[in-house]
Amino acid sequence: MAQNILFIVVSAFTLIMGWIVVSNRNLFHAALALMGSFLGVAGLYVLLEAGFLAAAQLLIYIGAISILVIFAIMMTRRLMQTTETPFNNQWILGGVVSLLALAVTLFVIVRYWPLEAAGRVGSLRPDVPGAMIEGSVVQLGAALVDVNQYVLPFEVASVLLLAALIGAIVVAWPERLPKDRE
Amino acid sequence: MVPLSWYLIVAAILFAMGLYGVIARRNAVAILMSVELMLNAVNINLIAFWRYLTPDRPVGLAWSLFVLALAAAEAAVGLALVISVYRERDSVIADELDSLKY
Numbered sequence: 190m191a192q193n194i195l196f197i198v199v200s201a202f203t204l205i206m207g208w209i210v211v212s213n214r215n216l217f218h219a220a221l222a223l224m225g226s227f228l229g230v231a232g233l234y235v236l237l238e239a240g241f242l243a244a245a246q247l248l249i250y251i252g253a254i255s256i257l258v259i260f261a262i263m264m265t266r267r268l269m270q271t272t273e274t275p276f277n278n279q280w281i282l283g284g285v286v287s288l289l290a291l292a293v294t295l296f297v298i299v300r301y302w303p304l305e306a307a308g309r310v311g312s313l314r315p316d317v318p319g320a321m322i323e324g325s326v327v328q329l330g331a332a333l334v335d336v337n338q339y340v341l342p343f344e345v346a347s348v349l350l351l352a353a354l355i356g357a358i359v360v361a362w363p364e365r366l367p368k369d370r371e
Numbered sequence: 372m373v374p375l376s377w378y379l380i381v382a383a384i385l386f387a388m389g390l391y392g393v394i395a396r397r398n399a400v401a402i403l404m405s406v407e408l409m410l411n412a413v414n415i416n417l418i419a420f421w422r423y424l425t426p427d428r429p430v431g432l433a434w435s436l437f438v439l440a441l442a443a444a445e446a447a448v449g450l451a452l453v454i455s456v457y458r459e460r461d462s463v464i465a466d467e468l469d470s471l472k473y
Contacts, residue, residue: 283394353444
């Protein structure tokens with residue numbers, strides 16, 4: 190029961206922060222709310238007993254991606270006055286489309302509810318032994334380098350990260366270096 | 372324990388909010404932030420399904436790690452593009468980047 194209350198608090202925090210990200214006029218405040226939302230998602234991971242992923246979320250999302258976003262906002266901030274509208278002229282259509290997407294997803298989840306209540310899916314193993322959860326990180330590490338499991342996506346991901354690194358440097362490189370402007 | 376559907380509902384709402392942000396925000400950096408929200412919603416789903424359906428195999432964990440790596444790559448390239456466009460056009464408003472249209 191305490192876990193249910195904790196879940197509701199954490200997910201309400203996540204969703205409110207997410208709404209601030211989407212709707213706030215001040216882009217810098219939106220970036221701070223983005224960090225809050227990432228923190229809430231990390232809390233959800235902890236509730237799901239995925240401690241490793243929660244730590245990775247803290248390090249990568251809050252530690253790296255948010256800082257990158259804030260840097261980009263500060264480098265492009267001059268034009269983003271807080272007085273102008275944050276939404277373009279298709280915001281009504283966008284709201285309708287995303288509400289429709291939400292309705293379809295919720296319809297599927299609700300349709301599947303009776304199956305979960307009857308214990309046929311969804312709650313197959315709600316109370317697994319703690320050793321299995323603790324061993325999952327070891328399993329994950331082994332699976333990432335196992336030839337029969339994830340070694341190919343793992344290597345492709347590292348090549349992708351290298352390509353993104355080099356690509357980001359090339360794209361953001363100034364055409365004229367600052368000393369040439371004199 | 373919390374029912375699985377609660378996690379799915381939270382993830383669905385977060386995904387829909389991110390979708391709205393991608394469609395309706397004007398600033399390119401804000402669009403990238405909304406994309407990150409959508410990726411987070413997907414990750415919640417992956418980990419919830421791992422915990423409830425296959426806790427004995429780290430399928431969901433592995434794929435959510437790949438999503439994490441992809442999000443990092445996407446943020447790096449996307450923000451580099453934003454900075455490059457800002458340098459070129461003096462604007463990061465998506466409506467004003469329309470030179471392919473005319």
